[in-house]
Amino acid sequence: MRSTMTRSLLGSALTIGLLAGATAASAATLFQDNFNRGVGSFVGNGWVENHTSEVDLFTRGYGDQVMRLKENPAGEVTATQNDIDLTGYENIVLWFDYKPWETEAGDILEVYFGDLVYSVSLDGAWNWTNVSLALDVKDVAGLDLIFKLVSKDNSYSYSECTKTDRWGRCTKWKTHSWDDYEDWVKIDNVLITGDLIPPPPPIDTPEPAALALFGLGLAGLRAARRRKAK
Numbered sequence: 001m002r003s004t005m006t007r008s009l010l011g012s013a014l015t016i017g018l019l020a021g022a023t024a025a026s027a028a029t030l031f032q033d034n035f036n037r038g039v040g041s042f043v044g045n046g047w048v049e050n051h052t053s054e055v056d057l058f059t060r061g062y063g064d065q066v067m068r069l070k071e072n073p074a075g076e077v078t079a080t081q082n083d084i085d086l087t088g089y090e091n092i093v094l095w096f097d098y099k100p101w102e103t104e105a106g107d108i109l110e111v112y113f114g115d116l117v118y119s120v121s122l123d124g125a126w127n128w129t130n131v132s133l134a135l136d137v138k139d140v141a142g143l144d145l146i147f148k149l150v151s152k153d154n155s156y157s158y159s160e161c162t163k164t165d166r167w168g169r170c171t172k173w174k175t176h177s178w179d180d181y182e183d184w185v186k187i188d189n190v191l192i193t194g195d196l197i198p199p200p201p202p203i204d205t206p207e208p209a210a211l212a213l214f215g216l217g218l219a220g221l222r223a224a225r226r227r228k229a230k
Helices: 002-026 208-229
Strands: 028-033 047-049 055-061 064-071 076-084 089-101 108-113 116-121 129-134 143-150 156-164 170-178 183-196
Touching: 028 076, 028 089, 055 076, 064 076, 064 143, 076 183, 089 108, 108 129, 116 129, 143 183
Parallel strands: none
Antiparallel strands: 028 183, 047 076, 055 064, 064 183, 076 143, 089 129, 089 183, 108 116, 108 143, 156 170
C-alpha cells in the first residue's frame, strides 16, 4: 500500500512539474538585448539616446557589455526602445538587471513601459539587482520602453567655527566641501516575454441534417395539433 501511494505521489509531482515547465516554456520572447556587440560609442539595436555622449556600451570583460547611462549632477538622460509590438500576446513581463555607480541620495532610475512606471532610488549599495515587472496590458502595439537616469546635485560646502576667543568670537574656521560628479547606472539582460492569446472557443453550429430533422419534427407536431383540434 505504501509503495503504491509513493508511486502515486511521485506521479502527481512529475505531472505538476511537467505542467509548470510547459507553462514557463510557452512564454514567447518579444524583445531581448544583452548588449554584447563589441562596440562602445553607441548602443545600437534600435535604442534611441537623448544624449549620444552619455549613453554607451560599457565593457565589463571580454565579450561582456552592458548599456551605461551617465549624467552630470542635476541632469537627466534616457535610452528608449520605440514601438515594441505586443499584438496577440498577454501576460507581458519585463525583465532587466541594473547596477548604480557613484550615485548618492536623490539619484533615481526610472523605467517606463506603457502604463508601467518603475522608480528606484540609487543611494543604496552599488550591486547588481534583478527586476521583473508584470504589465496590465495585452494585445497592444507601439509601446515604448524607456530607461531614465535622474541625477541630483549632492554637492555641498559649509564652514564651521573650530576656535573662539574669550569674547565668543570665532578666530578659526574649517571648511567642509564636496563636489558631486558624474553618476552612472548600468542596464543589462533586458527581456520582454508574453503568452500567445488563445483563440476564442469554436461556436457550435447545427449540422444541416440535424436542422432537417428538427424541421420535420416541428411539421409533425403541427399536424398532430391539427388532428387533435378536429
